[in-house]
Amino acid sequence: MKKGLRVILSGGGTGGHIYPAIAIADEIKRRNPDAEILFVGARDRMEMEKVPQAGYEIKGLWISGLQRKLSLKNLAFPFKLLSSLSNSRKIINSFKPDIVIGTGGFASGPLLRVAISKGIPTLIQEQNSLPGITNKILAKYANTICAAYEKVKEVFPAERTIITGNPVRQDLLKVNELREEAREYFGLSANKKTVLVLGGSLGARRINKLIETYLSKFGEENVQLIWQIGKLYYSEYKKYESDNVRTREFLNRMDLAYAAADVIISRAGAGSVSELCIVGKPVLFIPSPNVAENHQAKNAMAVTSKDAALMITEDELAERFDPCFFQFLKDEKRLNTFSRNIKKLALPNATSDIVDEVEKLIEKQKK
Numbered sequence: 001m002k003k004g005l006r007v008i009l010s011g012g013g014t015g016g017h018i019y020p021a022i023a024i025a026d027e028i029k030r031r032n033p034d035a036e037i038l039f040v041g042a043r044d045r046m047e048m049e050k051v052p053q054a055g056y057e058i059k060g061l062w063i064s065g066l067q068r069k070l071s072l073k074n075l076a077f078p079f080k081l082l083s084s085l086s087n088s089r090k091i092i093n094s095f096k097p098d099i100v101i102g103t104g105g106f107a108s109g110p111l112l113r114v115a116i117s118k119g120i121p122t123l124i125q126e127q128n129s130l131p132g133i134t135n136k137i138l139a140k141y142a143n144t145i146c147a148a149y150e151k152v153k154e155v156f157p158a159e160r161t162i163i164t165g166n167p168v169r170q171d172l173l174k175v176n177e178l179r180e181e182a183r184e185y186f187g188l189s190a191n192k193k194t195v196l197v198l199g200g201s202l203g204a205r206r207i208n209k210l211i212e213t214y215l216s217k218f219g220e221e222n223v224q225l226i227w228q229i230g231k232l233y234y235s236e237y238k239k240y241e242s243d244n245v246r247t248r249e250f251l252n253r254m255d256l257a258y259a260a261a262d263v264i265i266s267r268a269g270a271g272s273v274s275e276l277c278i279v280g281k282p283v284l285f286i287p288s289p290n291v292a293e294n295h296q297a298k299n300a301m302a303v304t305s306k307d308a309a310l311m312i313t314e315d316e317l318a319e320r321f322d323p324c325f326f327q328f329l330k331d332e333k334r335l336n337t338f339s340r341n342i343k344k345l346a347l348p349n350a351t352s353d354i355v356d357e358v359e360k361l362i363e364k365q366k367k
């Protein structure tokens with residue numbers, strides 16, 4: 001890549017859009033330490049905190065999505081859109097990027113729209129098998145679309161869509177070397193099985209309720225927990241913190257959380273699924289039913305259909321969790337099969353393949 005490369009990345013709203021953008025930024029920086037990288041997000045969303053923590057500058061736009069139901073908040077939408085288009089133009093004019101990359105979420109809409117209108121190369125990355133609204137609109141004009149599922153070619157222009165997989169932070173590639181450090185970091189015992197509970201980047205109300213119900217049973221079964229509760233629910237559940245139960249609002253060291261775990265209970269957001277394949281540990285998926293076209297269940301089924309994980313839907317939890325999960329925890333043969341099989345589904349080169357596409361676009365622009 002050329003010296004002094006200038007890149008704007010935009011993705012946010014939830015971790016599912018933020019961490020792919022950070023993974024791409026890290027790989028661009030690794031290949032070209034002189035690259036200037038700027039993030040653009042939505043002013044009040046979690047990217048404003050998580051991106052600076054990852055070491056990058058971020059500018060916030062005043063933008064949100066249209067509410068599906070009739071809501072007063074929608075009245076502000078046209079003003080937010082105009083304001084964010086105007087600010088995107090200012091940001092692009094002053095930063096002068098060589099390329100603009102969008103990973104989904106509201107802020108990437110106006111920003112990429114302006115980049116496209118100015119003829120700046122654009123790349124979008126779609127994590128899900130069912131594209132979100134922002135990427136659906138942008139895909140009509142973006143130069144390249146990097147996706148994780150073949151199925152998106154039914155929605156996106158197939159000739160510009162490349163299946164790369166989802167970018168995953170590189171520190172997750174070597175979690176198997178971190179087990180000791182991880183147990184120490186969380187203050188966990190070396191003699192007990194550890195279950196890691198993940199509710200997606202925002203936390204999951206139903207999973208938190210489930211864990212609360214079975215806390216004493218986990219104790220009786222000699223199982224310790226790392227329990228990611230989520231910002232919205234943390235105040236309600238943090239009282240359960242103990243030597244055996246490590247409660248966290250958010251896990252800033254996902255590498256250590258994955259490293260400490262023997263078994264993982266998780267939502268099935270696209271990024272979580274991609275990471276879990278790389279980590280290669282036995283998983284129980286509890287997909288969120290509150291997402292468009294039940295796409296988390298589809299993400300999970302892509303894994304369970306390969307005999308590589310277990311899935312229980314929220315509707316089935318009351319009946320199936322107790323008999324299935326506690327038996328699963330003791331079934332070493334099945335745990336090993338799942339570990340082996342889920343690892344076969346990993347696409348560890350996704351980030352590098354996406355940055356190859358970034359380089360190609362920039363080269364093409366130069367010609």
Ligand SMILES: CC(=O)N[C@H]1[C@@H](OP(=O)(O)OP(=O)(O)OC[C@H]2O[C@@H](n3ccc(=O)[nH]c3=O)[C@H](O)[C@@H]2O)O[C@H](CO)[C@@H](O)[C@@H]1O
Nearest residue numbers: 014015016019127200201228250251254269270271272291
């Ligand atoms: C409710 C909802 O709308 N969920 C969507 C959201 O999920 P969500 O935002 O949960 O995103 P994903 O499951 O894709 O990824 C979660 C990311 O957050 C990180 N993480 C999570 C918890 C934590 O404590 N620390 C941490 O760093 C994970 O390591 C991962 O990188 O975006 C996904 C990708 O577009 C979609 O598939 C999901 O359906």
